[in-house]
Amino acid sequence: MSPTTLTVPLADDFHVHLRQGALMNAVTPLLNGSGLATAYVMPNLKPPISSTDQALAYKAELQKLAPGINFLMTLYLGPELTPDEIRKAAKAGIAGVKSYPRGVTTNSDSGIESYTAYYPVFAAMEEHDMVLNLHGEIPSDPENDICVMNAEERFLTHLQQLHTAFPKLRIVLEHATTRAAVEMVKSLGETVGCSITVHHLALIVDDWAGCCHNFCKPVAKFPHDRAALREVVKSAHPRFFLGTDSAPHPRHTKEAPQTVAGVFTSALVLPYLATILDGFDALDSLRPFACENGRRFYKLAPRTADSATAALVKEPVQVPQEYAYVDDEGNKRSVVPFMAGKTLTWSLRN
């Protein structure tokens, strides 16, 4: 008989967007009671979080909204980030630096080549043991046959080069979506990790073709790519771990002629994950994938027998159609979660 309950240590989400202002106020409290211990927070605000002081101020805001969560903060890789700032950030407990392709693509065909401009920053990060988080896509370029479907695969040589140049620098390839990415990360050394989202374990290209709420970057790819993600999670490979890339957007910006990229999963991370893993007979991997592997890579204290736990139970729960809030201009808005209105087979026991 297959299990109907599953108790695990509180889980860790090593990639989450918590926004700012009214949207931050709406989504961050949903982490309370979500079964998560850790939220590794992305710095792509307006303006980007590019200094230690900004990151700490942002962290204080988040902490008020979800007092029980351990917020790990990141800085945005850009020209203003100096080795000196890295030293300051490391001292203040900032965990990592996030690189977005557009931040490094100024007048360069393949963009990522300009990573060399950041080598002094990476050297300082390596010295101070900060983590480099890579959005692993190169910009689309039809002349060179690069588009959203192969932008990740074409990025992988850059990951390889960075690892070779900075073998002790811990690097995370974020939100992997392809078999090629899984194979590349597996082939590299112990300092290279890889986060995988909840939704990429569920979606293929068909699911976002015409469906704005499943559209995110990197886009979900071929069935064989999803199969590779599922296999590596099921195998409990120690360098692959949960990073949801949960990315809330107001409904009207998703359901628009040009939609925005992002899938919102924060409120129900563990029910989604248990349901999806159970669907391919990988429930046993929930604990290493979501509660252990990331902690080890990020050098957080390991789980002990008396760590707080989350209890999952095989009882259906319906995903809300939306989470309503009022935006900074006073408009009634909502965020549509992943699988809105659908029924998950696993839920959290309160």
Place this chain on the structure above:
Amino acid sequence: MSPTTLTVPLADDFHVHLRQGALMNAVTPLLNGSGLATAYVMPNLKPPISSTDQALAYKAELQKLAPGINFLMTLYLGPELTPDEIRKAAKAGIAGVKSYPRGVTTNSDSGIESYTAYYPVFAAMEEHDMVLNLHGEIPSDPENDICVMNAEERFLTHLQQLHTAFPKLRIVLEHATTRAAVEMVKSLGETVGCSITVHHLALIVDDWAGCCHNFCKPVAKFPHDRAALREVVKSAHPRFFLGTDSAPHPRHTKEAPQTVAGVFTSALVLPYLATILDGFDALDSLRPFACENGRRFYKLAPRTADSATAALVKEPVQVPQEYAYVDDEGNKRSVVPFMAGKTLTWSLRN
């Protein structure tokens, strides 16, 4: 100096959806003065056009709305279509039969699952020289790694088999989107033709990722696929011709959580085409691609010196944001055309 005027015979669109009811009444008159002579009309209405009588009644409706257009009618391939009905249809001047794989696009729920069941129908079509129009995709099937990005390529062996089984049957692979499709059609005999849309000469996957108005089936694919379409059109290959697959949908069904497939191009076919072809230095191919190759394949009377013409001129025209109409329930609706609000570099001289 590059040309600034181009006069061609009235063009032929060998694949168009003209709908029914209020939407038909709204879009069909846009063919008047569009520079088109021929509209090869798809049968995927509700219910599908599956008999000669239905097709002729539909043709009469269309003819009232656009008296100058030569409407060529098709039947929907399904279990109720018999060799007897084929004989009747051929006698009545019905031009072809359209095959939809089940469930892959708008109103295709009654589409085919296996071709062999239809071999008696195809034999009758071959005997009576009717054309078989294939929506060349197989249904997505993640277990077998089939998704919207490879559904056309995986279909091509079926095209090859049909051509081998019925070498004299004229078959058109509709709205090709891949290099593999172009190569396959080129490799087959004189009885196999291929239509290409306006929008697939312009779009790649990035353009519909997150943009509902560019979403259609088959989806636009990789840059190298678009390049193959452009190359074969530029080469004026005699078995490749215009079929727009223009497919109007009301705006609210496009801008929805789950959008519908289709791009609307009927109102401005020639300005789109001239603009796009000029963009890759293929303006000279407009005439063979849009005015000659299809006619020859479909055995229509060839153009003569005194055929009616369309005059294109290199003067900008703005694509309307939408075409408004009132639906059958009295609601104000609109259809958003391809490249809405953008400026085309070529326009029709009135």
